[in-house]
Amino acid sequence: MKTCILCNKSYKDEYTSCPVCGFPYLETLDGGDRSEEIVLGKVSRAMEDLMSQVTVSVVVYAYEENQSGLLELKREEELLMARGRQLSYGRAFWYQEQFDGVDRDCQINILVRDIKGRERQHSLDIASAGLAESWQIGVQLEDELKIRILLGHEDKYVRSEPVSLL
Numbered sequence: 001m002k003t004c005i006l007c008n009k010s011y012k013d014e015y016t017s018c019p020v021c022g023f024p025y026l027e028t029l030d031g032g033d034r035s036e037e038i039v040l041g042k043v044s045r046a047m048e049d050l051m052s053q054v055t056v057s058v059v060v061y062a063y064e065e066n067q068s069g070l071l072e073l074k075r076e077e078e079l080l081m082a083r084g085r086q087l088s089y090g091r092a093f094w095y096q097e098q099f100d101g102v103d104r105d106c107q108i109n110i111l112v113r114d115i116k117g118r119e120r121q122h123s124l125d126i127a128s129a130g131l132a133e134s135w136q137i138g139v140q141l142e143d144e145l146k147i148r149i150l151l152g153h154e155d156k157y158v159r160s161e162p163v164s165l166l
Ligand SMILES: [Zn+2]
Pocket: 004, 005, 006, 007, 008, 009, 018, 019, 020, 021, 022, 023
């Protein structure tokens, strides 16, 4: 088995590139540090290219009173939480802003732009996350270029289902 050095997917030896992200298999030559440096340089550039389109945002709905005094959904704003280039394997990225505690049923809508620039919205249930006090949003990068949205704090959080960036 080979392991993709870009997205960590394991794949069969007969493949010359990763079936998940398309990154070619790079043999680390026995030449020591220098060849490893070259390989790592290629990986980090490929990673930057892949991730350059990726963004994770929170969609904010604003209500405004209309002329008859009713609340109307007026606009939708995107609050950028993380850019793809800020994400790395094995370390969660936490957006600095603290959100106020929520003790009623409500959902948060996360807009994920994948490596091809396609956008998809994901609704997360906040009540189930037990966020009665202040909380933050984090993003965790996982194998095969998937992310999970984290709600809570660095030391205690709930994770969303994995979302593919491919
Ligand atoms: Zn891959």
